[in-house]
Amino acid sequence: MRKWVIAGLVAAMICSPFTVTASAASNSPSFVGVVMDGQKIWFPDAQAFVDENNRTLVPVRFIAEQMGAKVGWEPKTMTVPIERDDLHIVLTIGDSTALVNGKEVVFDSKAITSGGRTFVPLRFVSEALGAKVNWDSPTSTVFISIQEDANAKYDEWGRLIRTTHLPKNAKDYPYILADVPNEAYEMAYPYSHPTDSKVSSVLYSTIPEFNKKNVDIWMNRLKTFGALWLNVDYNTIDDSWAQALFATKMQNSNAELKYIRRYVDWVKENKIQVKGYLDPEPSMIYRDGFGKNYVRSKFRIKFVSYSERKDLIYDTWFPNDLKYEKGTWVPNDTPLEKNVWYEGYADIALGTNIGGDWGSTLKVATASLFYNQLIRKVE
Structure with missing residues (x-):
């Protein structure tokens, strides 16, 4: 699904106090969440x-x-x-x-x-x-x-739960959050096996691995991945960035490290600078029936610098999901402007090669901001 909503929001220009550089890749700054009154x-x-x-x-x-x-x-x-x-x-x-x-x-x-x-x-x-x-x-x-509400209900992550103006598919989720819009809940699910897929409410109620301890581990890995993935600078990026990003990924083979390194070379050649944030939502996870668990994540991204508007981020979703081909990184055919912030929601896939007690082992399998997403321009 590609749904572009180029619309004005609240005026916002985020001036990041940090940039993830290659030298800082090993302890890159992840997104710090701030929750006020739920x-x-x-x-x-x-x-x-x-x-x-x-x-x-x-x-x-x-x-x-x-x-x-x-x-x-x-x-x-x-x-x-x-x-x-x-x-x-x-x-x-x-x-x-x-x-x-x-x-x-x-x-x-x-x-x-x-x-x-x-x-x-x-x-x-x-x-x-x-x-x-x-x-x-x-x-x-x-x-x-700031102000206590004795009648309010909160989830395990301290988030305020709402019970009115619910999305059409509210039953798919264990609860609905006050600070997540209905359009995010109502996004289509990724391509999946129709009989083996499971929505979030089913995952949390029937699968023991879906507990707060494990989910916190998964979310932190996603945040670490996002801090690297959405922050690149051709002036500083080097092989330590590639290895740090690779460490957050599900280890299918060392072939992907080669593709990440190829992207690093392209960042330098194309003079790419990208800034962004990724904030995964633990209550919104969908299992596709083929072994992947998609986490709906809010993001913001800005393309600061590039010579050619091509292959600007290391987007790892491919049409056949099997091989790398140059030109499949996106955005290539999307109407993105330079030095403009965009925000939205995207589904990031987690997977594992571990059987048995796999609860703590999920890592990033495929990641794309431009496959099954909602994105809008921030003005």
């Missing part, structure tokens, strides 16, 4: 990231305004004033000391600027504004709690 946040200006002190930094304006505060900027003093009612906070760029109602408070990280945006330590700002903050290591997610 709903996942995709920041309009930039995505959260973890600094060298293992502290989560977020774009200050969006997070503070979500909590009812006003944010300013004083260029002469390089300070960020944050105000809400009688609370006054002043952060200084490059300093780990803040003023809270005139008193100095020391925190364990620093406010910084990156890509023209100001990033601040999430825990300090959130707690100063009266929110509760928790870090979930297995899922690399920060949970912010």
